[in-house]
Amino acid sequence: MVVEQQKTEKTLNPTAIGLRPGLEGVPVSQSSICDIDGIKGELTYRGYPIAELAAQSSFLETTYLLIWGELPSTQQLRDFEREVQMHRRVSFRVRDMMKCFPATGHPMDALQSSAASLGLFYSRRAIDDPQYIYDAVVRLIAKIPTMVAAFQLIRKGQDPIQPRDDLAYSANFLYMLTEREPDPLSARIFDRCLILHAEHSLNASTFSARVTASTLTDPYAVIASAVGTLAGPLHGGANEDVIKMLEEIGTPENASSYLNEAISNKRKIMGFGHREYKVKDPRASILQSLAEELFARFGKDNMYEVALALEEAAESHLGKKGIFPNVDFYSGLVYRKLGIPKDLFTPVFAISRVTGWLAHWREQLGANRIFRPSQVYTGEKPRQWKPAEERSST
Numbered sequence: 001m002v003v004e005q006q007k008t009e010k011t012l013n014p015t016a017i018g019l020r021p022g023l024e025g026v027p028v029s030q031s032s033i034c035d036i037d038g039i040k041g042e043l044t045y046r047g048y049p050i051a052e053l054a055a056q057s058s059f060l061e062t063t064y065l066l067i068w069g070e071l072p073s074t075q076q077l078r079d080f081e082r083e084v085q086m087h088r089r090v091s092f093r094v095r096d097m098m099k100c101f102p103a104t105g106h107p108m109d110a111l112q113s114s115a116a117s118l119g120l121f122y123s124r125r126a127i128d129d130p131q132y133i134y135d136a137v138v139r140l141i142a143k144i145p146t147m148v149a150a151f152q153l154i155r156k157g158q159d160p161i162q163p164r165d166d167l168a169y170s171a172n173f174l175y176m177l178t179e180r181e182p183d184p185l186s187a188r189i190f191d192r193c194l195i196l197h198a199e200h201s202l203n204a205s206t207f208s209a210r211v212t213a214s215t216l217t218d219p220y221a222v223i224a225s226a227v228g229t230l231a232g233p234l235h236g237g238a239n240e241d242v243i244k245m246l247e248e249i250g251t252p253e254n255a256s257s258y259l260n261e262a263i264s265n266k267r268k269i270m271g272f273g274h275r276e277y278k279v280k281d282p283r284a285s286i287l288q289s290l291a292e293e294l295f296a297r298f299g300k301d302n303m304y305e306v307a308l309a310l311e312e313a314a315e316s317h318l319g320k321k322g323i324f325p326n327v328d329f330y331s332g333l334v335y336r337k338l339g340i341p342k343d344l345f346t347p348v349f350a351i352s353r354v355t356g357w358l359a360h361w362r363e364q365l366g367a368n369r370i371f372r373p374s375q376v377y378t379g380e381k382p383r384q385w386k387p388a389e390e391r392s393s394t
């Protein structure tokens with residue numbers, strides 16, 4: 001029997017006691033990795049505008065830039081790509097472990113467990129050794145996509161397929177997932193999606209990564225904790241919920257009434273709102289254009305019309321509060337067109353964001369102090385323990 005504890009805690013006024021719920025506006029680290037102007041709707045990685053990188057760069061080049069601070073030379077990029085390619089395979093032990101996961105489990109839980117399991121294979125915590133850091137970066141960037149694709153096949157009752165060395169990073173992931181070599185446009189658009197999701201300053205999962213990193217634990221634990229944080233519907237998990245919401249709305253004509261009903265019942269519109277942006281997220285605009293590129297080539301998705309109608313309806317209701325589409329609003333429409341199942345949208349986000357987490361891991365180690373904030377205690381004053389028969393049941 002569950003006995004509900006009587007609430008005795010006082011709730012104090014957060015402002016009066018100096019609390020900043022959700023740490024809004026509280027700087028907790030210095031960083032030179034990425035910058036956001038939430039009023040102008042601008043995002044840069046190491047000083048480069050996101051639109052330029054999404055148009056010109058590749059995901060692995062952007063990864064190199066984010067983690068080591070500068071764009072690689074041709075040789076550096078070639079070496080990095082080759083290293084990543086060589087480490088794409090995962091041990092049969094990891095694959096066998098994944099076969100024991102329930103097929104009905106969420107792929108984010110499978111990813112969190114398998115990312116953590118890498119620490120069992122590479123447990124040395126030599127985090128002041130640049131070679132150890134380089135190897136950990138290469139392994140994680142290389143193996144996370146393989147693990148996401150492997151769980152997809154395993155849960156369907158199939159054996160995972162091996163990476164193909166003749167395929168580049170993004171094409172290889174789509175191949176391992178769908179068992180078909182993707183057309184060049186799909187592979188390029190997927191690569192651009194990875195660039196767009198690679199880093200976004202001190203969001204919840206990156207903060208989680210930095211807190212874990214600050215204890216000097218291994219990078220696999222850092223990434224596993226960040227994956228768990230990304231999974232929540234207020235963060236990366238929103239991309240899956242957006243598509244579910246669009247399907248529930250069903251037609252563009254229903255968008256306005258859905259919105260009104262949600263707002264009057266104090267329900268959030270998934271894929272809208274951001275702590276940093278008070279305008280439309282620049283990544284949402286680029287993802288929208290990527291979705292349109294795919295629709296032009298492979299045919300429209302009816303849910304796109306629903307999304308457009310919802311965005312239009314939301315403009316007058318939420319726009320005045322600075323609530324606009326965020327990165328998760330249009331990404332699912334791109335992934336759907338690429339044949340990626342809904343519950344893999346957030347793992348796909350993780351494939352990309354592992355880059356940002358690793359960049360912050362490295363930066364944290366460079367000037368580390370363990371995170372240990374304080375709290376304001378609102379519980380009981382010291383009191384005496386009583387035997388069970390003398391306690392009143394509440």
Ligand code: ACO
Pocket residue numbers: 022203233234235236238267268269270271272273274275318321323326327328
């Ligand atoms: N739909 C409706 N109202 C919203 C939304 C939304 N999506 N987002 C914020 N609001 C409203 C809140 O109800 C609140 O209104 P009130 O002041 O009248 O009570 C006000 O805006 C502030 O909202 P908070 O939740 O306090 O804003 P916060 O900065 O803490 O949260 C967040 C930001 C979590 C992204 C929020 O906008 C949200 O829950 N959005 C929906 C989930 C989502 O899309 N998450 C993905 C974000 S992007 C990413 O993490 C990759």
